[in-house]
Amino acid sequence: MAEYTxxxxxxxxxxxxxxxxxxxxxxxxxxxxVTHGEEQVEAPKLIHNSWKTAKPHAQIVRPTSPPxxxxxxxxxxxxxxPVERPHVPLVTYAxxxxxxxxxxxxxxxxxxxxxxxxxIFILNGDxxxxxxxxxxxxxxxxxxxxxxxxxxxxxxxxxxxxxxxEGSNAKSLRDIYDKFILMNxxxxxxxIPHWSKECWTDAYLNKLNDKVKLVGSTINCxxxxxxxxxxxIYATDRIGLTIMLLPEGIGECFxxxxxxxxxxxxxxPLIKSKGYHIDVMLMNFQSLPxxxxxxxxxxxxFLYDGTYYGFSVNPFETIFIKTNRGISIRLVDQYTEWVDxxxxxxxxxxxxx
Numbered sequence: 001m002a003e004y005t006x007x008x009x010x011x012x013x014x015x016x017x018x019x020x021x022x023x024x025x026x027x028x029x030x031x032x033x034v035t036h037g038e039e040q041v042e043a044p045k046l047i048h049n050s051w052k053t054a055k056p057h058a059q060i061v062r063p064t065s066p067p068x069x070x071x072x073x074x075x076x077x078x079x080x081x082p083v084e085r086p087h088v089p090l091v092t093y094a095x096x097x098x099x100x101x102x103x104x105x106x107x108x109x110x111x112x113x114x115x116x117x118x119x120i121f122i123l124n125g126d127x128x129x130x131x132x133x134x135x136x137x138x139x140x141x142x143x144x145x146x147x148x149x150x151x152x153x154x155x156x157x158x159x160x161x162x163x164x165x166e167g168s169n170a171k172s173l174r175d176i177y178d179k180f181i182l183m184n185x186x187x188x189x190x191x192i193p194h195w196s197k198e199c200w201t202d203a204y205l206n207k208l209n210d211k212v213k214l215v216g217s218t219i220n221c222x223x224x225x226x227x228x229x230x231x232x233i234y235a236t237d238r239i240g241l242t243i244m245l246l247p248e249g250i251g252e253c254f255x256x257x258x259x260x261x262x263x264x265x266x267x268x269p270l271i272k273s274k275g276y277h278i279d280v281m282l283m284n285f286q287s288l289p290x291x292x293x294x295x296x297x298x299x300x301x302f303l304y305d306g307t308y309y310g311f312s313v314n315p316f317e318t319i320f321i322k323t324n325r326g327i328s329i330r331l332v333d334q335y336t337e338w339v340d341x342x343x344x345x346x347x348x349x350x351x352x353x
Contacts, residue, residue: 094124116352119141
């Protein structure tokens with residue numbers, strides 16, 4: 001009987017010691033890290049909080065904003081003052097209200113924004129996406145509202161060329177930044193394979209070099225006519241943009257859709273006429289040297305369902321896919337659902353260089 005008493009006493013003392021240890025070290029118990037795809041929960045400060053009250057004090061962690069030192073642009077009289085981070089790329093996103101455009105914008109805001117670039121959303125015409133979709137609390141995200149004129153390419157040209165400031169100190173965005181991406185709401189993306197850690201802006205901009213001054217997702221072969229990069233997304237640097245914004249390129253306010261399409265078609269030949277090259281994401285373009293000259297003439301516009309060598313362009317091939325041409329609707333919808341479910345965020349893979 002005495003033996004059982006000693007054992008029971010020892011067990012009781014061990015329990016008392018363990019409870020005392022847990023009480024003293026409660027604040028140092030590590031919180032399990034959560035990977036992307038799940039809600040990111042920040043551990044609360046547990047001082048004076050029991051386990052019953054700790055959970056309500058947890059905070060959902062939102063994507064981090066750029067450092068506090070980044071100057072915030074101010075909208076004055078409808079004109080945006082430059083953010084002036086020349087070491088990061090500038091992304092201009094042209095938007096006009098449509099059902100597919102709104103869906104694409106929502107997807108881009110959820111998965112394409114990141115802290116390693118500056119973003120300007122150009123809203124053409126009446127829309128409420130500045131209040132309902134685009135975040136307003138990020139210092140590297142700005143909004144310009146303008147009339148629905150000039151079409152997307154002309155809107156890009158206007159915003160990038162407009163001078164801000166007075167006299168000799170006046171600068172345009174094209175004078176401040178070194179690299180640019182011009183895109184519109186007809187495309188959905190970014191679609192990045194789950195195993196890739198590449199930032200979508202880097203995927204496009206890293207193709208630029210001393211020779212290549214214009215990069216896009218696809219090329220239109222025009223059946224032997226004017227071969228050109230299609231304009232729903234352009235990546236370029238300051239040299240390339242200067243050429244593109246000439247009147248012979250997209251440097252005008254286009255009065256009609258036909259005129260805007262003409263600007264798209266002539267921009268690629270204009271870049272080449274200055275001694276530079278182009279590049280695109282399409283795998284067929286990468287398959288042979290000088291593909292655009294030797295093989296491109298046998299095909300036309302790849303951006304229709306089934307017109308890409310008998311099948312359709314895949315979003316993982318081009319990162320962005322047009323959604324207003326009926327291309328692989330079921331596949332694009334499914335990829336969209338999966339990316340949304342995964343919680344993929346460009347904040348996780350895009351970093352300041």
